[in-house]
Amino acid sequence: MREGGLVQIALFAALVAALGLLPPLPFLFGVPLTAQSLGVMLTGVLLGPRRAFLALALFLFAVALGAPLLSGGRGGLGVFAGPTAGFALGFAPAAAATGYLMQALHRLPVFAAALLASLGGGVLVLYACGIPGLHWTTGMEWAAASQAVLVFVPGDLLKAVLTAFVVQGLARARPGTGKGKANC
Amino acid sequence: MLTLYLPGPSWLHRCPAGLKLLVLAGLGTALPWLDRPLPLGIVLGLVLAAYASLGLRGLAQLRFLRPLLPLFALLFAFQGWAAGLPAALVLLERMAALLLLAHLITLTTPLEAMLEALRPVLAPLRWFGLRPERLAFALALLLRFVPVLLGMGQQLRQAWRARGGGRQQWRLAVPLTLRTLALGERVEEALAARGGIAGPAERAPPRPAPRQQREEARP
Numbered sequence: 377m378r379e380g381g382l383v384q385i386a387l388f389a390a391l392v393a394a395l396g397l398l399p400p401l402p403f404l405f406g407v408p409l410t411a412q413s414l415g416v417m418l419t420g421v422l423l424g425p426r427r428a429f430l431a432l433a434l435f436l437f438a439v440a441l442g443a444p445l446l447s448g449g450r451g452g453l454g455v456f457a458g459p460t461a462g463f464a465l466g467f468a469p470a471a472a473a474t475g476y477l478m479q480a481l482h483r484l485p486v487f488a489a490a491l492l493a494s495l496g497g498g499v500l501v502l503y504a505c506g507i508p509g510l511h512w513t514t515g516m517e518w519a520a521a522s523q524a525v526l527v528f529v530p531g532d533l534l535k536a537v538l539t540a541f542v543v544q545g546l547a548r549a550r551p552g553t554g555k556g557k558a559n560c
Numbered sequence: 561m562l563t564l565y566l567p568g569p570s571w572l573h574r575c576p577a578g579l580k581l582l583v584l585a586g587l588g589t590a591l592p593w594l595d596r597p598l599p600l601g602i603v604l605g606l607v608l609a610a611y612a613s614l615g616l617r618g619l620a621q622l623r624f625l626r627p628l629l630p631l632f633a634l635l636f637a638f639q640g641w642a643a644g645l646p647a648a649l650v651l652l653e654r655m656a657a658l659l660l661l662a663h664l665i666t667l668t669t670p671l672e673a674m675l676e677a678l679r680p681v682l683a684p685l686r687w688f689g690l691r692p693e694r695l696a697f698a699l700a701l702l703l704r705f706v707p708v709l710l711g712m713g714q715q716l717r718q719a720w721r722a723r724g725g726g727r728q729q730w731r732l733a734v735p736l737t738l739r740t741l742a743l744g745e746r747v748e749e750a751l752a753a754r755g756g757i758a759g760p761a762e763r764a765p766p767r768p769a770p771r772q773q774r775e776e777a778r779p
Binding site for chain 1: 563565588624628631639651655659662663665666667674678694698699702703705708709710713730731733734737740741744747748751
């Protein structure tokens, strides 16, 4: 059981990394759209808050140790000194919040629950970490920092919808998925 | 393979990992207090000199900044317009110095040495029930799983193309996640069959378990 948890944590950390290494799609006005935060949302929905947090913490630990796993093959300690440090560090609380919301919303249909959980955790919490990060690393004003990240919002909304579709597909293939339980 | 480490014999490679991390932490604390372009420029110059001391290979590594250049330009323009040219220069120098130093440490320290240097920092996590061996094992699993999952994704994409494909490639996320869950179950069973992860008391000499583990992970 404990080993199972550890394997799942490592596996989903790897899934977040693998999705981030897929080539990004150019989306609206050339803002690159990577699948990495899709992985964060999926991990939260499928693993529940505790394991999702640990999975993303492990992922960030590997990145800090020098594995180039962040989208675009970035990695190393430099990531945590750069302007996107807040977004990277926000992955762990964002996944945990997604998992928590998914469990709290288990009465709703899977699609709706996964969509709301991804929006709350993967978008709201992630930006709540990313904007202060941008403010502190660059000294930009709060308003300017918030405006600067707005270009990524449409992509992230789209990813929350995609997460919901994926989780719905999973629930069809493996009934019981998406209850926010660890052993889905 | 899955690391940015650049093997070599330089003085930076011989420097202990813990010392390098301490220098980075010290500089990270000190730099925000420096707010004049000249001293910051000297710090930046020293960091660049350290890159140069690695030779051409080291200087070539500066290309990792390239994706950040548009952002730097934007920040410089914005800060220059809002707070004047010296302030913009300070911002840029401070960010570049820290980023470059952190990247330099990543380049010259192997992953294992970094993990070893962090061991004392991670020791307090023991109180929360996290043993360093388990962390190291999870890390090894993660680094092994990434290429496995990428391979699975590649297979799925080829199968998708062979059947005619289409534009909605994101749909492949469903079978990819399903296979990921199935792989997890197989690895768990294999691990349980081998008696789980060795603890400190029962740790065998140079661990055969993880290698067999990787055999299992191959799809």
